[in-house]
Each structure stands twice: as C-alpha cells, then as structure tokens.
Amino acid sequence: MPLHLSKLKSLQVLVGVKFLLGGGGGSRMEDLGEVHNLYGSLSILELQNVVDRREARKAKMRGKEHVDNLSLGWSEMKLSIGNCKDCDSLPELGQLPSLKFFSIREMHRITEVTEEFYGSLSSKKPFNSLEKLAFVKMPEWKQWHILGSGEFPKLEKLSIAS
Structure with missing residues (x-):
C-alpha cells in the first residue's frame, strides 16, 4: 500500500489492496x-490501531461498491472491544x-447480553470457533440471554471479572 494514500488525488483504480494500519507507515x-x-x-490489517468508530466511519x-472480498485482521488478540462507556448494546x-x-x-452501560450478540441466526452455530471469551469490568451487567442452540461449541475458557 502506498504511503499517504489520501494524497494520491488522481488515483483512479486500485486492485487487490493490503492496508496496514498504524505502525511505521x-x-x-x-x-x-x-x-x-x-x-x-x-x-485491512492491525485493526486494533483504530481509535474509535468516528475514525472507522471515515x-x-x-461506498466501496466494487470490493467483492473484504478481509479484516487484528493482532494475536484477534478481537477486543472496550472502554465504550456510552454503548448500551454489544x-x-x-x-x-x-x-x-x-x-x-x-462496557459500563451494558445491562444485558441479548440475542443480537449472536448475530443473525443461520445454519451456523454462533461463535463457532471461539475458544476464549472474557467479560471484564461491566458493573451494570445483570442478564445474559442464552440461545440454547449450541452456541460456543469450542469454548475452552470463559472469564467474568469485576
């Protein structure tokens, strides 16, 4: 990926792009x-370097109508969300x-984990590959809706800490 991509104002077509966020570039x-x-x-790699949703919206x-294959990647952690004090759903x-x-x-405003968390129910079991799940410092959380349809089939470790 070229450095300072946004400055290439006359760029018309870019095919097959690997975009690395943050770091030295x-x-x-x-x-x-x-x-x-x-x-x-x-x-799009190293997504852990995205600061907030405003940055992501930019x-x-x-509007990327011609992208037919999108791959998102994080570092070894895979995925972590947090410190969203105004979010009221996952x-x-x-x-x-x-x-x-x-x-x-x-996630201070989360009071319950609802069915939405599992995504649209299809033939796939929700969180089909998930091995480790951690909930940390969620003081208002009171309820967790379980689907009972085989979600988390590979879960090895569940951690809930205050």
Missing part, C-alpha cells in the same frame, strides 16, 4: 475514505467464522 482508516475506486479484494466502507459478532479470542471490557 502511519496509515489510518480515513486514508481509505479518499480512495473511491477499489476493485477486487481488500485486506473509511467510507459502504455488536453482532456471533457469525465471525474465525474468531477465536474475544475480550469485552469496561
């Missing part, structure tokens, strides 16, 4: 927002096929 999600004609596959991913992540480790931290 200093690429940011908003750099993707300036590129309108991406075609084929797009890989990528304007909904995202629908149950159908991510490769998610192995998931940590949910300091």
